[in-house]
């Protein structure tokens with residue numbers, strides 16, 4: 748990440764509280780995006796390749812990085828965790844959920860390992876024309892962190908068309924609301940993995956959120972996902 752320490756967390760917290768997601772412009776440099784894309788075919792980096800159609804997850808392919816993670820990904824996962832854990836703890840309090848996250852990622856990962864969630868979850872995804880990702884959540888076990896981050900690695904309108912990031916928010920006793928997010932190459936989106944606390948007349952309630960990607964209509968789209976918990 749170019750300027751991690753310069754992030755305006757006050758503003759990011761505000762967006763996350765209000766919407767359940769927050770955009771970071773130019774989170775990754777062009778060079779970092781380029782080398783992540785170039786590394787897509789370096790098979791030794793990855794523990795597993797998923798052809799999405801096989802599981803009816805959509806149409807496209809993704810690969811999970813193995814441990815040890817590439818330095819950049821390890822750094823992003825470590826450094827972005829702490830400010831998000833602070834917000835996660837506030838959310839748990841609002842929702843009266845008896846759960847507090849440790850403020851450093853190493854301790855959190857140790858607690859994942861203690862419940863047999865051992866496998867790293869950062870992943871790189873690609874979709875060609877006709878590809879898409881159905882609405883889902885990335886929980887991977889009983890222990891999950893309530894935020895994750897997506898980095899779009901190439902440019903909509905130039906490298907591909909379509910392929911918008913979509914989030915839905917399920918409002919109790921109502922229809923779902925959709926958010927369509929335009930992200931440029933290098934931009935990141937922090938979003939809730941499961942639900943956000945929404946304010947109702949009797950305090951906070953859980954608004955369940957899912958995410959996915961609309962159909963890529965031409966070209967090829969690449970993205971990097973950072974999930975903070977490990978998988979079973």
Ligand SMILES: O=C(O)CCC(=O)C(=O)O
Pocket residue numbers: 872880885895896897912958959960970971972973
């Ligand atoms: O390709 C995308 O933008 C969606 C990735 C995704 O589902 C994730 O990062 O969890």
Ligand SMILES: [Fe+2]
Pocket residue numbers: 883884885958972
């Ligand atoms: Fe996902």
